Amino acid sequence: MQGYITVWVDRELGTINRNIYGSFAEHLGRCIYGGLWVGPQSRIPNDEGLRRDVVQALAAMKLPVLRWPGGCFADDYHWEGGIGPQRRPRRNLWWNQPETNEFGTDEFIHLCRAVGCEPYISVNVGSGTVEEAINWMEYCNSSQESHYANLRRRHASPEPYGVRYWGVGNENWGCGGNMSPQQYAYECRKYACFMRKMGVDLEAGAYLIACGDEREPWNAEVLRHLGGAVGSLDALSIHMYRGGAPAQAHAASETFDASPEHFYRLMGEVVGMEEKVRQTAALLDYYSPSDHKLGLVVDEWGTWYCDTDEGLFQQSPLKDGLFAAAALNMFNRHCDSVVMTNMAQTANVLQAVILTRGSEMVLTPTYHAYEMMKGHQGATLLASQANSTTLADTEGRAFETLSLSASRSAKGCKLRLSVVNMSLEEDCRTEITLRGLETVKGVSARVLTSEQVTDCNDFDDGDRIKPQPVEVQAAVPSFSHTFPAKSLTVIEIEL
Numbered sequence: 001m002q003g004y005i006t007v008w009v010d011r012e013l014g015t016i017n018r019n020i021y022g023s024f025a026e027h028l029g030r031c032i033y034g035g036l037w038v039g040p041q042s043r044i045p046n047d048e049g050l051r052r053d054v055v056q057a058l059a060a061m062k063l064p065v066l067r068w069p070g071g072c073f074a075d076d077y078h079w080e081g082g083i084g085p086q087r088r089p090r091r092n093l094w095w096n097q098p099e100t101n102e103f104g105t106d107e108f109i110h111l112c113r114a115v116g117c118e119p120y121i122s123v124n125v126g127s128g129t130v131e132e133a134i135n136w137m138e139y140c141n142s143s144q145e146s147h148y149a150n151l152r153r154r155h156a157s158p159e160p161y162g163v164r165y166w167g168v169g170n171e172n173w174g175c176g177g178n179m180s181p182q183q184y185a186y187e188c189r190k191y192a193c194f195m196r197k198m199g200v201d202l203e204a205g206a207y208l209i210a211c212g213d214e215r216e217p218w219n220a221e222v223l224r225h226l227g228g229a230v231g232s233l234d235a236l237s238i239h240m241y242r243g244g245a246p247a248q249a250h251a252a253s254e255t256f257d258a259s260p261e262h263f264y265r266l267m268g269e270v271v272g273m274e275e276k277v278r279q280t281a282a283l284l285d286y287y288s289p290s291d292h293k294l295g296l297v298v299d300e301w302g303t304w305y306c307d308t309d310e311g312l313f314q315q316s317p318l319k320d321g322l323f324a325a326a327a328l329n330m331f332n333r334h335c336d337s338v339v340m341t342n343m344a345q346t347a348n349v350l351q352a353v354i355l356t357r358g359s360e361m362v363l364t365p366t367y368h369a370y371e372m373m374k375g376h377q378g379a380t381l382l383a384s385q386a387n388s389t390t391l392a393d394t395e396g397r398a399f400e401t402l403s404l405s406a407s408r409s410a411k412g413c414k415l416r417l418s419v420v421n422m423s424l425e426e427d428c429r430t431e432i433t434l435r436g437l438e439t440v441k442g443v444s445a446r447v448l449t450s451e452q453v454t455d456c457n458d459f460d461d462g463d464r465i466k467p468q469p470v471e472v473q474a475a476v477p478s479f480s481h482t483f484p485a486k487s488l489t490v491i492e493i494e495l
């Protein structure tokens with residue numbers, strides 16, 4: 001197959017927010033307990049309870065932001081039970097498992113510091129109160145002589161944590177309280193009013209993210225009922241889970257379904273997601289106050305193949321890595337509206353980047369896609385175009401075989417192209433033209449692929465799929481490169 005890529009190096013389209021490469025960790029299954037946290041007494045190597053191997057892996061993928069504590073769990077979480085020497089064990093209502101509360105706010109902040117990422121906390125709107133939410137903010141961020149700031153000083157840290165990102169509830173149309181859009185807007189107005197005020201502890205103020213939905217008319221109704229209070233908010237979040245066949249969503253067989261129908265439907269989902277991003281961004285533009293534009297956050301997304309008894313544990317094969325890369329390309333291209341995304345979830349749950357079993361750890365192809373594409377974080381998006389054969393899925397969605405985004409590093413010395421060849425069978429010999437560039441100083445590239453799209457890394461062989469260096473003969477104005485079938489390639493060109 002023949003393909004053509006053009007990058008206009010001098011046509012800058014915006015900044016790719018590094019938070020597009022974020023993750024989400026919930027008290028669900030073995031994400032937190034076992035996945036991220038093993039406790040200080042564990043024989044598994046840890047630093048004050050945090051798994052050392054996992055922290056190192058998350059730092060190496062340059063994770064920028066981590067959302068916590070849920071998910072559905074967030075609207076049943078009462079943070080005061082998870083601080084200090086006396087933790088309050090409870091039942092984890094939504095995920096029907098015991099909650100020891102060993103991992104609480106201080107442990108979460110410690111995790112973020114160890115990884116080098118920003119914390120993003122979702123407050124409890126469904127079964128909590130405004131008071132509880134602002135007390136939590138005071139605990140995290142206040143430097144005054146106040147009750148909650150003093151609690152933090154006593155239990156964990158003399159210094160405030162400086163938590164900037166705060167979510168106002170989670171899926172409040174469902175597990176977060178079964179609210180109508182009007183009801184949520186009413187709650188959100190109150191929360192945002194007080195949380196905004198409490199944000200004065202931060203130099204840049206708190207960044208408040210309201211709960212949206214992928215299905216309309218929720219967003220339109222919420223925004224309409226928020227009225228002038230929309231000015232207290234910074235962003236709206238939607239969730240996008242994919243992977244189950246429409247007729248048999250969450251069938252257990254989907255993870256290892258290697259059929260072209262399934263694979264192309266998964267790739268085609270990115271087209272549907274892009275449409276949703278466009279629609280929601282347009283709505284946000286319409287309702288944004290005159291002094292700031294509301295950002296779009298996708299704070300849960302990824303594949304969801306089956307509901308297992310193992311706390312939504314699923315394998316994450318190569319096809320997940322390619323889906324993640326194609327979706328990240330799409331989010332990059334919409335960096336004028338998409339300000340953050342958080343893949344669900346960090347470890348052992350849904351489209352995990354990390355799987356653990358006891359002391360063992362495996363990095364999934366999804367992890368490798370994030371790690372390979374990390375250079376786009378904070379970079380300048382460049383105009384680019386990919387043309388090749390058009391593919392179609394069983395839903396009637398048509399899409400280019402090559403998915404692409406291109407960026408130039410903030411310092412301007414590196415050009416990066418991330419290219420997914422979504423053909424199951426055909427390599428794509430591609431003519432790559434770099435317009436507006438006079439010389440190329442050097443080039444390096446890595447490719448992620450395997451025999452089957454259902455191949456995965458597991459505890460028998462954790463290195464089956466990993467990025468491999470590949471030779472690229474870059475030149476200006478054009479050069480050729482062959483992208484193998486079912487692969488992700490990241491090309492880095494020194495300018």
Ligand code: AHR
Nearest residue numbers: 070071072073170171344
């Ligand atoms: O990620 C699993 C669950 O999916 C989250 O708790 C919820 O927000 C969503 O429905």
